[in-house]
Amino acid sequence: MRTSISIEPFDQNDTPKLAAVWFEGWQSAGVNVEGAVTLAQLGARIPEEIGNGWAVSVAKLYEEIVGFSALKMEFRKLDQLFVIPSAQRCGIGKVLLDHAKSLSPGELILWTAVENIDACRFYEREGFIAGAQAIHEKLGHPIKSYRWRAGTL
Numbered sequence: 001m002r003t004s005i006s007i008e009p010f011d012q013n014d015t016p017k018l019a020a021v022w023f024e025g026w027q028s029a030g031v032n033v034e035g036a037v038t039l040a041q042l043g044a045r046i047p048e049e050i051g052n053g054w055a056v057s058v059a060k061l062y063e064e065i066v067g068f069s070a071l072k073m074e075f076r077k078l079d080q081l082f083v084i085p086s087a088q089r090c091g092i093g094k095v096l097l098d099h100a101k102s103l104s105p106g107e108l109i110l111w112t113a114v115e116n117i118d119a120c121r122f123y124e125r126e127g128f129i130a131g132a133q134a135i136h137e138k139l140g141h142p143i144k145s146y147r148w149r150a151g152t153l
């Protein structure tokens with residue numbers, strides 16, 4: 001399966017598809033937040049975030065977008081990483097994460113939900129070290145920081 005995965009820059013014509021991938025991926029994480037996160041909200045955020053500097057890469061499996069990463073290069077921050085539920089646990093997240101590491105030489109930071117045990121385990125396996133905790137400023141749930149430094153994995 002892995003040989004059929006390609007990583008490509010985001011094409012803005014794919015905004016609705018990207019929003020759907022983000023929404024499905026977000027729902028699958030099962031994180032309890034204040035209020036609902038809707039498909040429409042995520043769709044509206046994509047051009048906004050790209051305007052604010054997001055560098056988006058998509059993972060395609062047989063030409064279909066099945067995951068994406070969004071980097072804030074200025075802060076060496078992996079802002080989003082999502083894979084659709086039907087394509088999870090096949091190595092696509094690792095391919096996207098390795099690509100993000102290659103775009104952010106030296107180090108990469110991210111925040112994830114404390115209760116998202118699967119994602120925490122995934123990042124720790126990929127060489128990220130847990131740091132401070134905080135409360136998500138918009139959604140109100142506990143979040144945890146992670147940092148990866150080149151040479152550690």
Ligand SMILES: CC(C)(COP(=O)(O)OP(=O)(O)OC[C@H]1O[C@@H](n2cnc3c(N)ncnc32)[C@H](O)[C@@H]1OP(=O)(O)O)[C@@H](O)C(=O)NCCC(=O)NCCS
Pocket residue numbers: 025026028029080081082083084087088089090091092093094095111112113116118119121122125
């Ligand atoms: C977290 C997430 C990005 C990881 O992506 P993924 O594509 O599922 O990740 P991978 O397949 O590379 O690795 C995940 C697991 O699959 C396993 N795996 C990888 N390749 C595999 C294969 N060929 N066969 C079986 N298992 C495999 C890995 O060992 C790993 O197992 P783990 O559960 O013990 O950690 C993805 O699951 C996701 O989008 N989750 C929901 C949203 C989310 O939590 N995003 C992060 C928010 S910051």
